[in-house]
Amino acid sequence: MRKIISKSYNLEYNEPKKARLDAFLNDQIADLTRSQLQKFIKDGNVLVNNQPVSKNGSKLTAGDKILVNVPEEEPIKAVPENIPIEVVYEDDDVIVVNKPQGMVVHPAAGHPDKTLVNAILYHCQINDDDVIRPGIVHRIDKDTSGLLMIAKNNLAKQSLMKQLKEKSNLREYLAIVHGNFKEKTGKINAPLGRSKVDRKKQAVVEDGRNAVTHFTVLEQFENYSLLKLKLETGRTHQIRVHMQYIGHPVAGDPLYGPKNTLPGKGQFLHAETLGFVHPRTNKWMEFSIEPPKIFLDTLAQLRR
Numbered sequence: 001m002r003k004i005i006s007k008s009y010n011l012e013y014n015e016p017k018k019a020r021l022d023a024f025l026n027d028q029i030a031d032l033t034r035s036q037l038q039k040f041i042k043d044g045n046v047l048v049n050n051q052p053v054s055k056n057g058s059k060l061t062a063g064d065k066i067l068v069n070v071p072e073e074e075p076i077k078a079v080p081e082n083i084p085i086e087v088v089y090e091d092d093d094v095i096v097v098n099k100p101q102g103m104v105v106h107p108a109a110g111h112p113d114k115t116l117v118n119a120i121l122y123h124c125q126i127n128d129d130d131v132i133r134p135g136i137v138h139r140i141d142k143d144t145s146g147l148l149m150i151a152k153n154n155l156a157k158q159s160l161m162k163q164l165k166e167k168s169n170l171r172e173y174l175a176i177v178h179g180n181f182k183e184k185t186g187k188i189n190a191p192l193g194r195s196k197v198d199r200k201k202q203a204v205v206e207d208g209r210n211a212v213t214h215f216t217v218l219e220q221f222e223n224y225s226l227l228k229l230k231l232e233t234g235r236t237h238q239i240r241v242h243m244q245y246i247g248h249p250v251a252g253d254p255l256y257g258p259k260n261t262l263p264g265k266g267q268f269l270h271a272e273t274l275g276f277v278h279p280r281t282n283k284w285m286e287f288s289i290e291p292p293k294i295f296l297d298t299l300a301q302l303r304r
Contacts, residue, residue, distance in 0.1 A: 009068040013060040022056040030199035035110050045069045076107050077131045083119035088287050093156040093280050094149055098289045101145040106133045127153045137161050143266025145292050147274040159279030170275030173229040174291055176268035177248040180225055181217045188213045188242040192235045202237045204245045211235045213242045221302040264294055
């Protein structure tokens, strides 16, 4: 079957030292992930000097011309998958779950399945026309654990989205961050947008969207601190970028933190508390969940 190419990138390598093909492409093409690029190489969609290259680690030398053909993506649609999930609360309108660290919230390029949405669709019926993000009103990052509220119908979705917009709901996180604090509480008010330097990151930028994070220092250890953080807004990577901005990046954060950090599988960030007004009963509902074992074990080690 003939491949349909949606777009192409023409590049040339001009450095004196040799370089890995996948690393070079990752540095040059900001709107594609490294895993996507590696798949394109594997599938024969990357040519070096007009010859297909199938190894990610193929070495480039000065003067090499590289063509990356991006195939047209197949439409993404979330389908039910029998994946265990921890349900904290559920009724006819909403479901609150404890998302594990390492799970993506909804299907997207590079993550077409095995997401929280796939698991939710198997667990219950979601009446929503959105075929990719049914019921999703807010997200937490793949390697952030904790509570997420999901709407089971349009009434609930509109209500929960309105509360998020009006900042009337409650979202509190726990985080282990680098460094110690002189103050016990603080407020970070710094606008966020796409980084001008690295398009894969968010950053504090003058023309960014309003973003406010409140923090309270719960405990301090040697070189690390445990914080409770309250979101006033909900921007992409907000806590992670704000903590980096004030010089206290989240421990284990592979994108915004230092390499010399606590061992684990991603950032030590946990959505501990979630509160909202029930869309049908108008009663305030609040839920809390303790962090995963790796978070608790790391805290115990720091306390020792």
